[in-house]
Amino acid sequence: MSDQLDNQVNQVEPCPVTSTEQIPLTSEITQVVVTPVTTPTIKVPVVLAEPTLQIVVEADIPLSPAATEIKRVKKNVFLNQVKLVPVAFARIAGTDFFRVTRAKLFVAGHIRKNIEYASAACNGALQDRIADVDFSGFTDLTFPQTVGGPSPILGISEFAEANFLNETTQMDARLDKAFFQNLVKYNEQPFGELVAANFFELDFSPVMAAPEGTFDTLREKIVLELTVKVLQVQQIRLGAGSTVITPVLTGLTPPAVDPPVIHPTNPSNSC
Numbered sequence: 144m145s146d147q148l149d150n151q152v153n154q155v156e157p158c159p160v161t162s163t164e165q166i167p168l169t170s171e172i173t174q175v176v177v178t179p180v181t182t183p184t185i186k187v188p189v190v191l192a193e194p195t196l197q198i199v200v201e202a203d204i205p206l207s208p209a210a211t212e213i214k215r216v217k218k219n220v221f222l223n224q225v226k227l228v229p230v231a232f233a234r235i236a237g238t239d240f241f242r243v244t245r246a247k248l249f250v251a252g253h254i255r256k257n258i259e260y261a262s263a264a265c266n267g268a269l270q271d272r273i274a275d276v277d278f279s280g281f282t283d284l285t286f287p288q289t290v291g292g293p294s295p296i297l298g299i300s301e302f303a304e305a306n307f308l309n310e311t312t313q314m315d316a317r318l319d320k321a322f323f324q325n326l327v328k329y330n331e332q333p334f335g336e337l338v339a340a341n342f343f344e345l346d347f348s349p350v351m352a353a354p355e356g357t358f359d360t361l362r363e364k365i366v367l368e369l370t371v372k373v374l375q376v377q378q379i380r381l382g383a384g385s386t387v388i389t390p391v392l393t394g395l396t397p398p399a400v401d402p403p404v405i406h407p408t409n410p411s412n413s414c
Contacts, residue, residue, distance in 0.1 A: 183381050188374040189293045191333065192284050196250060198367040203349070204274045209357035210260040214269060218342050222252035225335020225371055227284070229295060240328075243295035244286055248373065250335075251279035254342075254365065263357050276365070284373070295375050298328030331376040341368040 231245035258272040286294035305322035309315045343366040348358035 184378055185381060186376060186378050189377045189379065190372055190374055191286065191293055191295055192288050192373040193338065193370065194248070194282060194284065195368055195370045196282055198278050198280060198369055200276055200278050200365050200367070202276045202363055204258070204272065204361045204363065206260065206272055206359050206361055208262045208270065209359040210270065211263050211355060211357050212261045213346060214259045214261060216344070216346060217257040219255045220252060220337065220340040220369065221255060222250065222335070222337055224249060224251045225373065227295065227333040227373055229297065240296055240298045242286065243297060246284050246295065247281050248284050249281045250369070250371065253277045254367065258361065293377065295333050296377060297330050300328050301326045333373055333375040336372040336374065338370040338372055
């Protein structure tokens with residue numbers, strides 16, 4: 144019997160596949176020509192502001208089937224708009240462009256909640272409920288946000304008209320003759336980016352349920368601290384002393400600190 148099994152094992156055919164042996168390629172360093180540029184001008188997105196907005200929302204979410212216990216709630220933010228509306232300007236000296244000194248920032252979107260809960264069944268499967276909670280609002284922004292920082296830059300379009308006198312009578316206007324000048328400046332539109340969302344949430348049933356009882360409505364009160372970037376593509380002249388900026392976002396996790404230095408115990412005091 145053992146010999147028969149050994150023969151069957153030995154007769155199993157392998158499963159080969161077609162393979163191609165790769166040909167080694169040569170590799171050489173590409174030579175480059177360096178042209179010194181002391182202060183190059185580049186066009187890049189510039190961070191104008193990075194505010195943290197506090198958004199407070201309240202909503203009732205129906206649950207079907209009814210729940211006996213909330214197991215887990217996972218949340219994410221989706222933004223529909225981050226729009227900057229300038230309301231105050233200051234002319235850039237020597238140009239016909241303006242820096243925005245004050246603006247309204249409109250923000251709208253929704254919080255996507257994924258709620259996992261247990262139903263009244265003794266051995267039932269976990270239920271899943273997805274709900275989108277809308278929010279919208281605005282905040283005031285002043286520029287620059289820091290001393291010497293950037294501001295939105297806008298060029299205002301202009302329209303001019305010149306009218307003429309009747310050259311025959313010199314007493315009335317020529318309604319059939321006019322000169323028009325129209326200057327249109329096309330600006331880079333400020334835009335927004337999502338940076339972080341910090342949720343503080345209280346979920347409960349509006350009507351207290353008895354132990355092992357059920358409830359079919361979940362009332363939620365959410366405080367959302369939403370951090371966004373407001374940017375605009377601008378021309379920047381690079382120079383010495385450039386730095387990398389990292390936002391400081393407070394949360395439950397404390398910032399990392401260096402471990403304390405532990406000095407060795409004096410050997411003369413040891414037991």
